[in-house]
Amino acid sequence: MPSLTLREAQRSDFPALAEILSLTQPDWPTGAEDLQRQDDTRDPAHFALRVVAEQAGQIVGVGHVGHDDFAFEPWRYWSALDVHPDFQRQGVGTALYSELKRHLQERGAREVRTMLSSKPQDAAGRAFLERRGWRVGWERFESQLDTRDTDLSTFDGLLTGVAEQGVRLMSLAELAADPDRDRRLHELDWLLFQDVPSGLTPTKKSLDQWVKDELADPQLRPELSFVAVGDGPSDPLTGSYVGYSTIGKSRGEHYYIGMTGVLRSHRGRGLAKALKVAAMRELQAQGGGVIKTFNDTPNRAMLTMNEALGFQRTATMYRYELELS
Incomplete structure (x- = not known):
């Protein structure tokens, strides 16, 4: 398989990222303009980072980590990780996860959170996190x-x-x-x-x-x-x-x-x-x-x-x- 490259996302990546997010989260499709608006309106005092995984010139996954703007603490972060369905179970998620965790540790983060559902499309993601020590801290009904x-x-x-x-x-x-x-x-x-x-x-x-x-x-x-x-x-x-x-x-x-x-x-x-x-x-x-x-x-x-x-x-x-x- 071609080697995997990890780098910080650019605005020119937004159409590809929106496509991946819409495939992995079909209930909540994303447009490139949504990602641009998130960047344009974010509180500049809050840290945020997107990392993309690229293979043979194609973006195959994206990870996000940033401060929790709803309940802000400088040591608490939210994260998300999405891999194109055609490239899952090939180490892309593991590479992105390690890179995001490295950034968090460098910043002195003490806690990181994410949200996943009981729906079938999130089953693999839940298992991925649980193998790495994540635990459910709260539940919300849809x-x-x-x-x-x-x-x-x-x-x-x-x-x-x-x-x-x-x-x-x-x-x-x-x-x-x-x-x-x-x-x-x-x-x-x-x-x-x-x-x-x-x-x-x-x-x-x-x-x-x-x-x-x-x-x-x-x-x-x-x-x-x-x-x-x-x-x-x-x-x-x-x-x-x-x-x-x-x-x-x-x-x-x-x-x-x-x-x-x-x-x-x-x-x-x-x-x-x-x-x-x-x-x-x-x-x-x-x-x-x-x-x-x-x-x-x-x-x-x-x-x-x-x-x-x-x-x-x-x-x-x-x-x-x-x-x-």
Whole structure:
């Protein structure tokens, strides 16, 4: 076999890398522009590195390692490793893994994490990690619903009750004229994420970085993402925004829910469920589609809500962790 060359990825490699990632992760196709946007919007204070494996001039694999920007610690990193299906079980993954681990050790990393699913395409990857001492540290459930097969009229009473509370459900598109929208959502998102049982301690991003990562994400669908706007006293941080739920559209055929949450002061009133129903109805009006959602296993409240909405479990996501000496 031709010798294998490892080198740092260049922008000119992005089309080839996107092809590999789309083959190894068929549920979440990647475009070259997605990789470019990741580089363009990344916080420059966070380390990130892509290494490609090349054989006879063809890129056959890619490995990524970088800081965890959700729960940042200078010694903690996330990683991913993907090998073209035609070149798997030929030592490409092992070579990339060794190279990434070398970079981590040189940087004094103490912990590295990655995420793999219970789906068949990830079975070999899970075995690869477990042979090298990785262990599952957290689980998250994937569920989905097809709005084309869902009778949303059963939630008419829920939406009526929310309206009677004086709460309006407004899309991000409808709120675009609010000059304080982005700032209020940034603060709301921060408050909500601190209550998500993710097994992590989140790090607050700057407003500019958060807008780049969330509101400026080209996959976000503003007309399907809703904010609960109350009529009570205006909060200095979140204004009249008391909850919100976002939906994005993948490059594949499905949509996905990002954040859904409601301030503690407004929980127990059906607002989170109503936000999701509003999004589902709008999607249904546009022809419908499959929506995926991901919830950590301790988040019983959200799991129960999703089951009541009709979401069905499709897979388990495993967060693998490795401690480095």
